[in-house]
Amino acid sequence: MSERSRGTGDGGRGTGKKAGVLSLVPCPLSLALVHPLLIVGALIVGALALIAILAPWLATYDPSAIQLDRVLEPPSMAHWLGTDQLGRDLFSRMVYGARISLLIGIIAVGIATVIGLAIGAVAGFYGGWVDAWLMRLVDLMLCFPTLFLVLAVIAVLEPNIVNIMVVIGLTGWMGVARLVRAEVLSLKRREFVLAARAIGAPDSWIIVRHLIPNAMPPVLVSATLGVAGAILVESSLSFLGIGVQPPTPSWGNILAEGKEALGVAWWLTVCPGLAVLVTVLGYYCVGEGLRERWAGR
């Protein structure tokens, strides 16, 4: 492995060469099988996906049912994670919040990845002025601090779920575009692409069937890490009151509402914060695990 990757001297993969940097448990065999990070991450991500899908069956109460005689109750057998200022069951709200957070994170990254794939592949494949202009566009977008841009657009439009997904997607594609461009640049000189050209395949066919599929591994890594980032942005927005609007529960706005009872009801702020932390950590582990795995090929 090291012989070959050293021999190619490929700049784009340079970071991946530091195999073993991230392994929490040093285990030489694990690289060949499945990276331990990948297992930890997959467990977290899988469990969260199940929770989100099964939300209506897992929730012990209606997440928006107000019980004014059960306000701010600490965690108990009846209310596993306690209740909020309106007597709503925190556990049920968290479970539904998982739906919103994952939905926004995944769709936003889906949008970003599609845009990034298209722009990166076109720029890398055609080169010349197309490449120059598209990469200037990437530079331009990278000048804006992400949260600033997202906040501005959300302030101008409505803060609803669709807008949030689209805006996070539209401001997050630059990394993917650069990645795909670099991959395509090195792929397009390979024999199978030349062969496809030789038999007269149209550009679109070469890009979609040959270049993009072969550029996928690093894109998948960045998409997984992107979901983590998007969930952080969404929860930050919702926390600031410019994201998912109540009464729809999202971890960010549960936290924002819980903040008002910070001194008396710790569970309202500790639980959603931990949920975001663990979720992001899960996606992060999967992303890094995949990176390690593919870097070790």
Added chain:
Amino acid sequence: MASYLLRRLLGMLPLLVGITIVCFVVIHLAPGGPTDLQTDLNPKVSAQARARLAALYGLDQPLHMQYGRWLMQLVRGDLGRSFADDRPVTSKILERIPVTLTIELLAMALILAVAIPIGVTGAVRPGSPADQCATFVAFVGFAMPSFWLALMLMSWFGVRLGWLPISGLQSLDYEAMRWWERWLDGAAHLVLPVFVSAFGGVAGFSRFMRGSMAEALRQPYVRTAVAKGLPASRVVYRHALRNALLPVVTILGLSVPGLISGSVIVEAIYAIPGMGRLYFDAVMARDYPIIMGVLLIGAVLTLLGNLLADVAYAVVDPRIRYE
């Protein structure tokens, strides 16, 4: 050097124009136009008044004319006036920048002071308990939502223990304090915001430093240094570390947008009168001139950060030529 700088600055011009276009377009995404918010909620506003207001802001002209007009004002340093209090946007932003800059620079210093030793330790002894611990902390650092960290620290150190002030930059009795008390008071107010701003950065930076250091340790000159019998500490600190620090300069410049983004959250939570807080308030009140102005300044600061990083890199690394 001077001609290199000049060329870099000229190269930034197209990006600057692009930035102004993006800022302009974002604000004009507003359905109906930026003045609607001022008029919508007020039933007494007649159609004529609305038209007059639109004319006042030049909204009755075609978009490219509006952009040209705005750009001309911009070149003269005029960003318009805030909807909220009718003060010039430029002066509102300028009075906030030092606060944000102070916090972010302190955060950067803290990041470097903590992350470099962590990274070096990890690279020198990979797989050691210290390294694994640092790796784990870095992962948590990446995943930590900064707003939550800010809130938890605030409730713990500010409210429960009462050790640190939880909002603003000065205590109420600031005026009555002696100079050294003022100094202490200011420092106490900065502890939590600077810590939260730096937290995520430490994670990323220590990992980057570890990689860079590991790369440097693999270089032939390190082997040579070891072979000629230099003590390990000298090899690590004089030969490897100096070279490993080179790319750090670039990363510092690239971390500017992240720090600026973070300032919105930190300043909103700790009620710090900086640029992030100004932006947050403007977003909440839909104060478009301020939003446009801060967005523009944020992007320009990022651009300057990149430029500084490139120039600094050229200065510290003699292999880079100014060509």
